Amino acid sequence: MQPQRTALAWQRTAVAGLLLSLITLGASAHRFVAAPPGWHGHVPAWWLLPGAVAGAAAVVAAVDAVVVVPRQVSSMARHPSSDPLESPYWRLRLVVAATVLLSLAGALLAAVGVAASVASCRA
Amino acid sequence: MSTSGRQDQLPDDDRQPRSLYGVGAEPDPRFSLANERTALAWIRTSLALVAGGVGLTSLGSLAALPPFLDVVAAVACLAGGALAVRSLLGWRSHELSLRLGRPLRAPRSLAWLALLVVVLAVVLAGYAISQLW
8 A cells, every 4th residue: 555655646746737838828928928028928848847857757757656666566575675765865856856947937927027017017 | 574563684686875775684564665656755745836827926926916926935845845955855865763773763854844734824815815805
């Protein structure tokens, strides 16, 4: 049960990351389509990168978390001293990196919102 | 397996990071998996904070809300990123404690997170109430 529960926790996290990636992608596109003064509604491609990269990272982590379940089950069934659990370190780092990327993208979006408000007040 | 559920260190163990897996004894796999799930719960919490921030700034953009809310959104996003990094460090610290047979550290991040959520809630509630008059 324990490996399955852990894999499900990974799936929930990946789905949350994927949803947030889509929301960030949409918000990034909307911020430019809404066109603050002088920006003409153009969406630079790099603005969409954080959402896309974080979404891909969530998918990779979710798939790997499922692939590893049979090995974890057999590891727990056999004597753990000969077959220890695999380290989840790289997967955790991947998801944390994606979360940090999304948080920076969100903060940047908010900063652009402030700048747009200031620009529209001046105009 | 010993009565404590801990195993001796493996001779051909190449798991990373070595600073973690190179010390102590192999803990009960159930504890390691529970530690992994706890870290994931922290990451989901940080994702929720970032989602709140992105949602707030998007709403502000759609409804032409004051830029003050964009500042609140930026704080929520950055706090989410910091919490995600803290979750990784917490996982490492707990796994190390399990391997060395030490007691787990008190979850100080929990108090900070609760404080942040309360402050965000009070600020947003204050803004909502101010709009009534």
